[in-house]
């Protein structure tokens with residue numbers, strides 16, 4: 361699987377707004393971004409990465425990276 365590491369800050373509400381119909385027909389192009397709150401802040405204690413499709417908003421999964 362090909363995941364583009366884009367590391368752009370994105371909020372979850374932005375993703376879920378995307379078109380549901382598009383999502384069914386989509387050939388997903390997955391990107392790795394950093395999840396922020398709707399206010400644009402990143403979570404305390406580490407970055408939450410979100411792997412999602414940049415075309416339709418399908419969410420593949422999350423992982424966290426702790427600051428050291």
Ligand SMILES: [Zn+2]
Pocket residue numbers: 383386387388389413414415416417418
């Ligand atoms: Zn997609």
